[in-house]
Amino acid sequence: MASRLTFSVLLLVCGVAHAAETMRIAMGAEVASVELTGEGLSVGEDADGADFEPLGERATVTLVGGHLTVDGKPSPREALRFRAAKAGTLTALGTRVHGDVVVVPGKSKLVAVNVLPLEEYLVGVLGSEMPRSFPLEALKAQAVAARTYALNKKLEQYGQPFHLGSSVLSQVYRGLEVEDARTREAVDATRGLVLTFMLQPIEAYFHASCGGRTEAGADALGRDLPYLKAVDCPCGQLPSSHWTLTLKAKELAALFKKAAGLEVQGRTRTGRVRRVAVGPRSVDAVTFRERVGYLKLRSLDFEVEQGKDGWTLEGHGFGHGAGLCQWGARVYAEKGWTFQKILQHYYPGTELQTLYE
Ligand SMILES: [Zn+2]
Structure with a gap:
């Protein structure tokens, strides 16, 4: 805990975090094989500055005797990173994604992990988590909550093969398919903005609808956090x-x-x-x-x-009820509240900080 605190304070005070901040998102459960497609598909080591070898348009990764194999050929590497030369064409497990896909052995089978810039990830999360027709200030509040949640998880899982899953239990992420101009606008307008408490990114839980009053973190999630208090809500x-x-x-x-x-x-x-x-x-x-x-x-x-x-x-209501209520945020945004005011209401006592520009 101490090292995590030090790390995140450093991150905030010294501006270690930057626009190139990446996330590692597990794409579903473990699977026996991962099929990848993409225009100008290539594979390399899972490291910055690695060399990539061309593969054509398609590759299948399986696990044979504990070793990764690509199209039946064993690889000496412990993790394989795939990339498409043409942006927006990389597909893994049927989902089209931004960034790269890393395939690693999991507990018994394989895990596909999408490695992508945090801001790109947020555009996808927003489209899956909140109706795109919601007012812009509500979408912006959701963008800040999702960014904060993601960074908090990244700090918690630092050095692990992935930071988050892609299901409703973490944040729903369905790749490129759910993006549109409005979700991108909300993410861009709040770029780098994070909710903090004592200089740490908070556990920014959110839910669809609280039913009239949000629930305290201690009761909803067993997380007794000072900024997860029960507050009134118009939903x-x-x-x-x-x-x-x-x-x-x-x-x-x-x-x-x-x-x-x-x-x-x-x-x-x-x-x-x-x-x-x-x-x-x-x-x-x-x-x-x-x-x-x-x-x-x-x-x-x-x-x-x-x-x-x-x-x-x-x-x-719908959901655990802690933190930001999405339908409540919609009502407040329609009343003319800004995303800052909405966030202050649902996460009292927190501060908005710009982590990177
Ligand atoms: Zn509500």
């Missing part, structure tokens, strides 16, 4: 914030043995469910939501009613 007035879910007795029994009942056992200070009794078992609500499914059980802000053949859950 609860939106009709889309309300949801209903019916859990049939059979369904619940398949997820939890002896699920003969469902009852709320405790709530957090914002009224979200903290624990539930599923039959004779007491289950932590975060685990309950994970087991039922994050997309199906949209939030923990719900009431339960028993019906004929199961339980009806009536709730508000």
Whole structure:
């Protein structure tokens, strides 16, 4: 922790971070083989200034006896970096990406890692994480949150094969396919801007909709951070914030043995469910939501009613509820708030710093 703090303070004070800041993003789970295509595809060592050898237009990497092989030929290297001569044509695992793709052995199979400039990564993240039709100030607030989140993870994972995954559990990134002029404008307008607390990039969590009040970090994520406090939010007035879910007795029994009942056992200070009794078992609500499914059980802000053949859950919001609320940011932006004001609201006590120009 001490070295991480020193590193990030240095990064901020001395301006070690620069526009060429790169991210390493794992492209999904481990796979048996990675197919790459690109115009003028070449391969080299995973190091700055490495020499690249031409490959043609297509290559397949597999793992044979613990060694990387390219199109069946064993390679002495421990990691392979692929690049396309023509920008925007490199594709790995069916996703077109910016930058390079590094293929490394994972725990048992292969991991494809997209290595790309942070600012390019953000353009892709923004298009996956927030509707592109949202007002520009909301998109800018999301861009700063995503940049801060990414840098925080990079510091945490420094020296590891990758800093972040590309799923909903980290930040959703789908390569080049979801970019457009508006997401690029929001990223460019906030270039290098990062939210800090005591000179460190914060853990800038965000979610779709809180349902009317955000959740404290301690209750939502087990992260008791001074800038993740419960704050009021206008998203609860939106009709889309309300949801209903019916859990049939059979369904619940398949997820939890002896699920003969469902009852709320405790709530957090914002009224979200903290624990539930599923039959004779007491289950932590975060685990309950994970087991039922994050997309199906949209939030923990719900009431339960028993019906004929199961339980009806009536709730508000979508997501864990901590940090920036995207639908709330949209409402504030429509009211004329700037992205700075939106960020101050959802991450109280933080400072905006320019990490690089
Ligand atoms: Zn909200």
